Amino acid sequence: MTSPSLHGRRAARPTRSRRRLARGARPALGVLAMAAAGGMMLATSLPALAVTATSEEPTASVYAPVVDEISAKPQRLEVDESVTAAPVAVDEYTAIAAPPPIASSVAGLGVVELVRTGAIVWPVINPSRISDGFGPRANPCAGCSATHDGVDFLPGVGTPVMTIADGVVVKATENGGGLGVNVEVQHNIDGELITSSYAHLQYGSMTVSVGDQVAAGQQLGRVGTTGQSTGPHLHLEMFGTDGVRFDGMAWLHERLG
Numbered sequence: 001m002t003s004p005s006l007h008g009r010r011a012a013r014p015t016r017s018r019r020r021l022a023r024g025a026r027p028a029l030g031v032l033a034m035a036a037a038g039g040m041m042l043a044t045s046l047p048a049l050a051v052t053a054t055s056e057e058p059t060a061s062v063y064a065p066v067v068d069e070i071s072a073k074p075q076r077l078e079v080d081e082s083v084t085a086a087p088v089a090v091d092e093y094t095a096i097a098a099p100p101p102i103a104s105s106v107a108g109l110g111v112v113e114l115v116r117t118g119a120i121v122w123p124v125i126n127p128s129r130i131s132d133g134f135g136p137r138a139n140p141c142a143g144c145s146a147t148h149d150g151v152d153f154l155p156g157v158g159t160p161v162m163t164i165a166d167g168v169v170v171k172a173t174e175n176g177g178g179l180g181v182n183v184e185v186q187h188n189i190d191g192e193l194i195t196s197s198y199a200h201l202q203y204g205s206m207t208v209s210v211g212d213q214v215a216a217g218q219q220l221g222r223v224g225t226t227g228q229s230t231g232p233h234l235h236l237e238m239f240g241t242d243g244v245r246f247d248g249m250a251w252l253h254e255r256l257g
């Protein structure tokens with residue numbers, strides 16, 4: 001019964017005890033198959049086999065060949081050469097530092113991070129109707145500035161005034177001095193902090209408040225003639241972080257054609 005060749009002769013001599021052995025051997029062969037397939041059960045399976053053999057058959061040594069066979073085949077992890085040979089291509093990408101966020105300080109509301117945008121729209125319909133461009137000019141009225149800080153659009157009284165880009169409202173007042181009813185919006189235009197200011201709006205026409213997030217084209221108010229104004233028009237001023245006004249009409253034409 002201890003012969004290593006028992007398995008080979010089992011089928012040829014089907015005695016009762018042999019059949020029982022054969023039944024008992026099936027799990028062992030199954031485990032062997034799993035182990036041969038690269039299974040990880042070798043260590044945990046062997047004690048179970050020993051217990052089974054002892055409890056069911058006093059001649060537990062019949063499993064000895066199985067044990068020997070398994071232990072003779074140490075488990076190995078076969079790894080293809082190509083896997084380890086492939087180098088990590090660390091030089092095929094470039095780390096680009098994220099630009100600092102553009103933030104707007106809103107009075108009483110703290111700092112608001114501005115969503116970057118490149119989408120620009122005209123502040124009024126019929127934007128080609130202007131009365132006064134940016135720059136030096138003859139004083140239109142007593143106390144009016146000799147240098148025009150903005151562009152005057154003439155779309156008609158009561159015409160909706162819209163923000164030229166996404167942004168946050170940083171000023172919304174009906175007491176803007178010479179600017180009259182005045183709304184200011186700050187934008188992150190392609191990574192640059194730009195402010196647009198809309199003046200001389202009608203009293204009671206403002207549809208936004210300080211701190212409001214606005215989308216390009218969203219209405220802010222209506223064209224009026226409040227403040228230092230000689231007639232209904234939209235006075236649009238634009239400036240960067242230095243506060244120096246630049247030609248909003250040229251800037252808009254550059255982006256809108």
Ligand SMILES: [Zn+2]
Pocket residue numbers: 132148150151152234235236
């Ligand atoms: Zn003006």
